[in-house]
Amino acid sequence: ETGVTQSPTHLIKTRGQQVTLRCSSQSGHNTVSWYQQALGQGPQFIFQYYREEENGRGNFPPRFSGLQFPNYSSELNVNALELDDSALYLCASSFRAESQETQYFGPGTRLLVL
Amino acid sequence: LAKTTQPISMDSYEGQEVNITCSHNNIATNDYITWYQQFPSQGPRFIIQGYKTKVTNEVASLFIPADRKSSTLSLPRVSLSDTAVYYCLVYLDTGRRALTFGSGTRLQVQP
Numbered sequence: 575e576t577g578v579t580q581s582p583t584h585l586i587k588t589r590g591q592q593v594t595l596r597c598s599s600q601s602g603h604n605t606v607s608w609y610q611q612a613l614g615q616g617p618q619f620i621f622q623y624y625r626e627e628e629n630g631r632g633n634f635p636p637r638f639s640g641l642q643f644p645n646y647s648s649e650l651n652v653n654a655l656e657l658d659d660s661a662l663y664l665c666a667s668s669f670r671a672e673s674q675e676t677q678y679f680g681p682g683t684r685l686l687v688l
Numbered sequence: 689l690a691k692t693t694q695p696i697s698m699d700s701y702e703g704q705e706v707n708i709t710c711s712h713n714n715i716a717t718n719d720y721i722t723w724y725q726q727f728p729s730q731g732p733r734f735i736i737q738g739y740k741t742k743v744t745n746e747v748a749s750l751f752i753p754a755d756r757k758s759s760t761l762s763l764p765r766v767s768l769s770d771t772a773v774y775y776c777l778v779y780l781d782t783g784r785r786a787l788t789f790g791s792g793t794r795l796q797v798q799p
Contacts, residue, residue: 617789664731681731
């Protein structure tokens with residue numbers, strides 16, 4: 575069974591640029607969630623994708639967008655990068671259930687905006 | 689939105705049992721309690737999850753009293769590699785299905 579993978583592992587961008595981060599979900603999972611984790615803080619929910627549609631969003635501006643593909647992999651796109659976007663970006667996959675579902679996290683992508 | 693409260697930090701020595709308690713006074717009927725472990729610059733790792741009473745797996749035990757307003761993660765015989773941040777989460781907001789992380793408990797295990 576393959577776990578959650580993310581690419582790239584590290585990325586350096588300059589302010590104003592755009593970035594795309596990628597996530598492959600764990601085998602058998604159909605839901606992907608994205609989180610942003612600033613240094614010294616807990617992860618903050620960005621949004622979740624289920625059946626290729628956004629299924630919930632945290633307190634992040636529209637320049638944070640995403641996609642989910644038929645194979646359940648996902649992309650996180652961030653436009654007009656700001657210095658405060660520097661963080662660890664985490665992807666978590668899960669199997670959608672009626673009640674409880676457990677999210678499993680990937681290793682993250684470390685983004686540095688200069 | 690219900691919150692979880694857990695100690696900011698704890699210290700222990702190798703071989704000791706560590707108990708981290710989390711309070712979640714406003715837990716809803718359908719909410720589960722989940723604990724994650726996170727090492728620096730890595731994604732959170734699922735440890736254990738429960739609804740009531742006691743749950744045990746190969747790495748930890750989770751104790752949940754009848755009122756479910758708190759829970760205790762028990763790590764038996766910790767080692768240096770257990771030094772990490774531990775997050776207690778209550779599965780909230782079923783509409784968004786988002787995990788709400790607090791600041792976690794920073795566990796430092798010393799030799």
